[in-house]
Amino acid sequence: MLHAALAITAAMEKSPTFDEPTHLTAGYSYWLKNDYRLDPENGNWPARWAALPLLWSRPTFPENAAWNRGDVGRVSEVFLYRNGNDSDRLMLQGRSMVAVVGGGLCLLIFFCSNRLFGPFGGLISELLAVFDPNLLAHSALVTSDVTAAFFFTAAAWSYSRLLRFLNARWFVITALSWSGLFLAKMSAAAFLLVASILVAVQLASHEPITLRVPAFEQRITGFWRKLIVVSGATAALLAVVVLAIWTSFTYRSCPFPQNTPARDVWNARWNACLSDRTALENVVGFARDHKLLPEAYLYGFAFTNKSAMFRPAFLDGDWSNTGFSSFFPRAFLYKTPIPVLLLLMAIGIAGFLRWRNAWKDGSIKTIGRDLTKLSPIWTLILVYSAFSLTSHLNIGHRHLLPIYPALFIACGACAYFFRTRSTMMFSLAPCSAGKLRNIFRASGLPRLF
DSSP states (O other): OHHHHHHHHHHTTSOOOSSHHHHHHHHHHHHHHOOOOSOGGGOHHHHHHHHTTHHHHOOOOOOSHHHHHTOHHHHHHHHHHSSSOOHHHHHHHHHHHHHHHHHHHHHHHHHHHHHHHHHHHHHHHHHHHHTOHHHHHHTTSSSSHHHHHHHHHHHHHHHHHHTTEESHHHHHHHHHHHHHHHTTOGGGGGHHHHHHHHHHHHHHSSOOEEEEETTEEEEEOSHHHHHHHHHHHHHHHHHHHHHHHHHHTTTOSSSSOSSSHHHHHHHHHHHHHTTTOOHHHHHHHHHHHTTSSOHHHHHHHHHHHHHTTSOOEEETTEEESSOOTTHHHHHHHHHSOHHHHHHHHHHHHHHHHHHHHHHHTTOHHHHHHHHHHTHHHHHHHHHHHHHHHTOSOOSOGGGGGGGHHHHHHHHGGGHHHHOBSSGGGGOOSSOOHHHHHHHHHHBSHHHHO
């Protein structure tokens, strides 16, 4: 609640950013017109969610030449500023809905960290998230970035749990998380690699899969048996995702009525998006021609892929049409609060010491257990970071937001530094080196590292 309140009050007197009017206008048109010609590349669910309050306030929606052409920029300008609607009120309603997602993300971070590192670790992670300037800056903007961060985290965490406890509860949670992710951001395709690594980690581990259905429970062991069960569950999840995508576009292949000027505009845009005839473009074209997914969804994916190849980018006084390999590393260092960087360094050192001691003691299984337990965190960070480094779409630090929840969860490991069997940790008056050693011995540090 505090995170949402801070985000909203900070944004109340700020004018809309470049993308907000188009997202809000498109989301309202999805509800009002059941039409998907506007802004299909920026996620159906975030736009719908932000525009939900507008179904009660019922602002006037323009139907003019710009609407017929599918010109989202002009339509949003008329909708907010030239149609007699209260633009400040409409923007506040949309931003408030996104702030709710930001608050939910903070709760999700606490839930995951609490499971890994206990309540104190969960509070550390949530504290970092609630006051993080990057999340606060985007939790009150009508964009899909915070929603994508939420669903990337939820999808990775829920799928890792499903790979251990295959039951109806975790299947439903995972299906909703995956569906939300693929309808929130076109970069969701990167999650397929995350899921593959999580499957590999589970199959390589000696942990069984607990299969539980009504009146039946069995522990699945063995590589091939686990692979069969995991493959079936994953196929069912993908089927639910496809169903969710069709449902979000009301089971209609065409984004708008056939007899409209927007058809000619879309045909021209399709030709531009599929002009290079790459393997990926051919797959998208095949899916469109055979109506495997809604046309608006496929066009949004194709447009995102095409626009990411050549996009003007600016970094430290330089311009580029293909981006900078150091853009996101530098953006991460510039934008991440110094205390978070220090905590991440401390966790890295602590983990190294823990694994070094385990290696010396011959307890290699400890390293394997840690990697398995933390797999939702490091897989998401590594895969999404790799995709970011190879991306030419260097238009903002906000595209790194999906890794921040995982980083905050990892910071929950700092709880181990503060575990103590006595009150000595709280006696931080000036002391000698010997007393300082006693304080650390009284903590949980020696037991872990």
